[in-house]
Amino acid sequence: MLGLDGYQPLTLESLANAVYSLAENTDVFYSLFCGATIFLMQSGFTFLHAGSIQEKNVKNILIKSILHVCGGAIGYWATGFGVAFEQGPFIGTSGDRFFLKGNSSGGSYYIDFFIQFTFAVAAASITAGVIAERCKMVSYICYSIFFTGFLYPVVVHAIWNSDGFLSPYADKPLGDVGMIDFSGSGVIHVTGGTTGLVATIILGPRIGRFYDKRGQLLDKPYDFPSHSVILQVLGTFILWFGWYGLNAGSTFAISPDGYGDVAALCTVTTTLSAAAGALSSMFTDTLLGYYYNGEIEYDLNICMNGCLGGLVAISAGCAVVEPWAAVLIGTVSGNVYLFSSKFLVHLKVDDASDAIPIHFFNGIWGCISTGLFACPRHTFASYGGTYCGLFYSNENLLLAEISGILFIVAWVSAVMTPLFYIVNMLGLFRIEQDKEIIGIDISLHKGPAYILDLSSHEDSLEKPRILAIHGKASNSAITKLQLANLEITDDKFDITYLDGLVEMERGGKGVEEFVNGPYFSFYHDKNDHRFSASFMDAVIHVQKTIIQEGPFDAIYGFSQGGCIAAAVAAAHNNIDFRDQLLEHEHGRHASRRFKSSLRVSGNFIGSGIDRTSKGQGNLSSRSAGLFLSPKSFYHAPCKYMILACASEDPAFLNKDVKFPKEEKSVDIASFHLIGVKDSRKSTSEKMTQIFSDAHIMYLAGGHLISRVTVGAELLETLHQNLYMRKNAVTMSPPKMVRASDVSSIGVMSPNQVVGVELSNLIENPTILRVLKSKDPSRPLLYNARDSFKNNYTTYGEVVEFIEDGEGDLCRLGVKQGDIVAFCAPSGKLSVKIYTLHIMIHSNHNCKKSGGAVPALALLSIMSQVTAAPFAPSSILLEQFSPTHLILFDGVENQGAKSAFLKFFAANKTPLHRACMLNDPAKPGLFRYYQSSRPRRNSLDLLST
Known part of the structure; x- marks a missing residue:
């Protein structure tokens, strides 16, 4: 019966139904918002992974990021949701969650699928960062479908389904408590981390990471440069933001009494653990760097990954630990990340984005820390039971957490090891070697992610930078004339001219005819007892200039300068030579100031304009406190070298200094100019042999640089073809003299x-x-x-x-x-x-x-x-x-x-x-x- 106003009279029953409907819809909206926030984490993973890899493979990781979500959606819709949450002793076997066939619960039914799907693709994303830059597209998409459709849901069923043998919601949970993993330190991160670990072990490291092109072990692992720290930082903050949805959203509702309190606690513990993880990892890394190298440096990657490690570690116990425990968990997680990362490098396990230390090791720590610090008051609010950790005098929860970790690692390893192994044996897992070297973007995705137009640099401040080093008894004025003959001029290139340390009374043959003094050499003659010390002084001199004035695209060296440039390159690769340089550097008197005669382009005949004229300060005064360490040689001194008429035989240099004489021992691309009639032609040719990627051009004449067309076009070819493409086919100088065919x-x-x-x-x-x-x-x-x-x-x-x-x-x-x-x-x-x-x-x-x-x-x-x-x-x-x-x-x-x-x-x-x-x-x-x-x-x- 209708009331006077035409509306149905308000009854207690209708009011109750309205309140229930409002609460249900509020919970649906809450899960929808949290699920969307978790889904935003895919952007974070994408930015983080894209920024962490090399520029030549960016398109590939972006496409994989999109397709793995698409494949994950299909896999979770088809079987994943049913395997995870239908009834069954080990997996869900039947019910309306397979293919979403039922609609018994309205909006709650669909929103449960959506938020659980976002959990699943978050777990699947972990492996993408581990095996980046070397995995085939089809195999990765198939992995995504299988991971979300079967592998991951089995873990979910065991821990988050009330039928699971590890679930705290089971009728008879393990140890009377079950495994508490509120937001997935184990379910999401250990599962994804274990998968990534198995995959990268079977797939093998990227080419050049631990072994050179000949398969020989490098003196130290090569750290591929991250192509964009901006993308890495942006990805880190997006992931941090998404983690609030992941942890607080694991209540899956907000309307029941006490659920809001649990969600609020999750946001606090999440924030504190992330902050503590970033600070502790940064502090420990800086302390270790100062202890071993005497330098205080702050590593951005360590800070970001320590923060992510703290987020992973708190996920299991974010709803059951006190804030002070969250700080402690985060502090430990930063160090867990740092040392586990070094441990994997020691084992020669190549993780392109450090995802295994972040997710696998910190996921384990997160589960263990829950077994240690779970508070009875919070476990009652979250789980309805008075479970507590070891610090509250109950070891059962800790044992359940360890059992859960062992189950996850064993399950994932048992399934994925043979699967990845078979796929790899069939040649379907790893990208072809030539495509990996050239770059997957160029090989498979219709070109690179960024179009680099080097010619546009000519009118900008980012012209290609060259460090120019002169020869014996010469100076930078002669170097400028040589480069002009090669059409390498200051209007097209940013050239830094460097003079030697040894001042000479007279210029070399032909030098005085062209330029005024003073004249310099980089080291004393070979029959002079000061030769070895002066040679190492010169190498250190150039290395310090690179650190202060670099980075440089190329180093040009003529005669003596070519030998010193080659020695700088060798110090990057050869640990024995590097150690000798450091020992020599440390043995010099502390008050000795490294001399600099840095010149810039201008009127060099009698002028010698230095950096002070450009307001940059005198290099000598700024470099007095500069002290070289092993880290000074970690990065390549340049992208490629131009060595003209190099005057020393590597075998001879090896007698006095530990200059490498082995063939192809230096992996920096090099371009060698050799005079056909040069009396030192044979030594110049021997110098080419120590470079693994040497290209030779013979010039008419002797020990000089005559006018020849090289210029911007050739340097652009060098930059693009030698540096960007890494020369997919490396050509060595042929040994034959005649060819019958x-x-x-x-x-x-x-x-x-x-x-x-x-x-x-x-x-x-x-x-x-x-x-x-x-x-x-x-x-x-x-x-x-x-x-x-x-x-x-x-x-x-x-x-x-x-x-x-x-x-x-x-x-x-x-x-x-x-x-x-x-x-x-x-x-x-x-x-x-x-x-x-x-x-x-x-x-x-x-x-x-x-x-x-x-x-x-x-x-x-x-x-x-x-x-x-x-x-x-x-x-x-x-x-x-x-x-x-x-x-x-x-x-x-x-x-x-x-x-x-x-x-x-x-x-x-x-x-x-x-x-x-x-x-x-x-x-x-x-x-x-x-x-x-x-x-x-x-x-x-x-x-x-």
Whole structure:
């Protein structure tokens, strides 16, 4: 019956229903808000992981962050929710939570799924940071579905389901108390951390982390630079914010009496533990650094990760411990993170984002600390029982916590170890080596996350920075003239000129003719008893300059300066040489001030402008207190080196100082300028051998830098190709002198760091550019003994042949970054490798080709790839795994032909045929034919 106003009369029953509905809706909204806050943690994980890895893999981790949430949603909807919360002794076996088939509880039913889903994907995110930069996309998405659909829900069922054997809500809980894990130190973080630990052990470390390119153990692990500390800090704060939803939201309601008190306590303990974790880890790390190195430094990564460790540790007991206990838990968690991180590095376990120390070890500590500090008053408010920790005279809870930890670790390890192992054995887990070195973004995601336009730096304050070091009895004025000859000038580059420590009475040969004094050397002559001490003084001098004035993109060194630059690079890699430098540094008198004669660009003849003219203070006064330590050598001194006419033999230096003489022992990319007529040419070539990534250009003349076109284009190539791409295929200077068949393996690239000299006329870092610089009507290729002297191919015709003509590799489908191997007939083509001097001869015995064909093959293919020519064997083909093979007709070397055909048949790599046109009027021209497919008898290819 309606009242006078048309509304149903208010009764006690209707009022009760309204209050109940309001309370239920309030709880739904509370869980919705907390769930959304927890979901925001995915942004935090994404920012943290993206900031922690290298720039070349950022897109990959971003895509994985999105797809793992999508895969996790499907997995948890299909089976995860049912396995976790349906009834069953070990897992939920049936019910309406599988595929969300039921709707018995309205909004509460759906909101339970949503908030539990956010818990599940938070746990799954942990592994993403551990195995970043080396895991295949498909395997990671499949892992996400399996993790949220089965692995993680089993742990949830055991601890958070009332049917679980570890649950405090069970009828007969373990030890009469069960395992208290309020917000998931064990359920979320130990589960995710164990999965990440198993995955990274099976997957192995990133290339270059603990072992060099030859597989030899590094003196110290290489710390890959975090590409953005801003993203890391932003991610940390977002995660901290989301943790309030995770911990306080674990009440899953707010309307019942006392639930608000529990949620409020969770926010307080969460805040205090996070703060204590950050402070304790920072304090301990700084103290250890001062104890071992005598330096006070504050590490941002330690601070952030200590904070996250405190958040993980408090999650289990956030609702059952007192605030003072939260401070103690956080304090211990910071040190747990710090020492467990060092322990994993000692074990050579590669964790890209330090997630295992944060989540796994601190998750364990969080569960144990709950068993120690759980307060009876708070456990009664949260669980309705008077459970208490060991500090309150009850050991049962601690035993239950330890049992829960053992169960989680055993369960995850037993399931994921064989699964990851099988996937890895099938080649479905780890990314291919070349893609890992080049960068997953370039290889699989259509380019890098950031487009770096180096040319835009020319008009900005961020021009490429170069530290320039002169030679013996010289000064920075000469260095400036040398760099001008290389077209490295102050309008394009930010150049810092450094003078040596030893003042000379006279300038070196030819120096006084060009510039006024004073003149300097970096060290005394080799027959001087002061040689060793002065050499180490010079290295220390340069290293301190790098610390104070760096970072630098490149170091340029001429003669003596080239040796000192190489020594600085060696100190970064060689621990024996580094220790000798530190011992020498410590042995010097404390009052001795390291001399500096730092110069900047300007009128160097007689002027010597120093940093004081720019208001930066005198380097000598600012460096008096600078003292080198092992940390001074942790970071590479530059991205690449330009060493011109290096004047010392590494083996000789090794006799007086512990300068490394082993081949490829220095892993910094280097570009070497060597004079063809330099009396020290052999020592310069020996210096190249200690670098694992050395590129050589030979210059006309002797021990000097003549004018040659290098400039910004070459340096941009060095910066992008050598530093950014890390040279996916490393080429060593070939050992052969003559090639019976002209052949090579190279990487498709528009720029080549290669010097080519043709008939002593051509010298340029790129072949095609020098061909264009010549008169297009000038003859280039001909058969010298041909009776018809008007039969030749011109420069212009060769350029047309290479660019969009028959010789364009793009016609074969060769793309940027592809690896090409080719083999052409000899034609008595002589190749002097070390000067790359090509001499063209005729060959009457070679009826099909003549000498012009291999010459044009070499010029056309080498103008489009980055390499130096050498003869590929079966071993080298397997090592470099070319993506395209080119085999010319008329190859007489059966070994080379056999190697190509065997590799073609075994790997199904496209094999392209090159056929001579046999046009006597145009010697050298040939035509490509599209790839062949393997046949039963691959040797039949050449007969068709």
